[in-house]
Amino acid sequence: MPLFHRETKRMDLEEGVRAAELTPGAVLLDVRTRQEYGEGHVPGSVNLPLDELEGLSYEKDTPLFVYCRSGARSGRAVEALKKRGYEKAVNIGGVMGYKGKLERGTGGESRG
Numbered sequence: 001m002p003l004f005h006r007e008t009k010r011m012d013l014e015e016g017v018r019a020a021e022l023t024p025g026a027v028l029l030d031v032r033t034r035q036e037y038g039e040g041h042v043p044g045s046v047n048l049p050l051d052e053l054e055g056l057s058y059e060k061d062t063p064l065f066v067y068c069r070s071g072a073r074s075g076r077a078v079e080a081l082k083k084r085g086y087e088k089a090v091n092i093g094g095v096m097g098y099k100g101k102l103e104r105g106t107g108g109e110s111r112g
Contacts, residue, residue, distance in 0.1 A: 011090065011091075011092045011093060012092070012093050012097070013042070013067055013092055013093045013094065013095060013097070013098045013100070014098065014099060014100055015092070016028075016065050016067065016090070016092025016093065017042055017065070017092070017100060019065065019092075020063070020065040020092075023063045023065075025062060025063060026062075026063040026064070026065055027046055027058060027062055027063070027064050027065070028042055028044055028045040028046065028065050028067070029045065029046055029048060029064050029065065029066045029067070029077075030042065030045045030046065030047045030048070030067055030068070031048060031049060031050040031053065031066060031067070031068050031073050031074055031077045032047070032049065032050075032068050032069055032073065033049050034047060034049060034106065036069060037106065038104065038105055038106050039104065040095065040102035040103070040104055041095075041102060041103055042067070042095070042098070042100065042101075042102065042103075043101060043102075043103045045067075047106075050068070050073045050076065050077050053077055053080055053081070056081070056084075056086075058086075060084075060085045060086055060087070061087075061088060062086070062088065063088040063090075064078075064081060064086055064088060064089040064090070065090055065092050066078050066081070066089055066090065066091055066092065067091075067092045067093055067094060067095065068094050068095075069094045069095060069096055070093075070094040070096050071091060071093040071094040072094075074091045074092065074093065074094065075091045077089075077091075078090065078091045
C-alpha cells in the first residue's frame with residue numbers, strides 16, 4: 001500500500017517519524033505555534049505554524065510528514081498543502097500520545 005495515498009487512515013506519530021527517517025529528502029513538519037514547538041517537539045522537525053503555511057518553500061515533490069498536537073491542525077495543513085501541489089504530504093498525527101523523545105526550546109529549524 002503506497003504511503004502517500006492513505007486517505008482514510010492517519011498514521012500515528014511514532015510510525016510517521018520512522019517513515020520520515022527512512023524516506024530520502026523527507027521533512028518532518030510541525031505546524032503548531034512557535035510556543036508549542038518550544039515546549040516540546042520531535043528532534044529534527046521543522047516548525048512552520050499552520051497560519052504561516054503559505055510561506056512553505058520546499059519543492060512540490062518533497063515528502064512532508066506533518067504533525068501537530070492532536071492531528072487536527074496537521075490534517076488541515078495536509079489538505080491545504082495538497083491543494084498547492086504537495087502530493088507527498090501526509091498527516092502523521094499529534095504529539096499528545098507520542099512516546100518518543102521530544103526536544104525543548106527552539107533549537108530545531110524553523111520555516112520551510
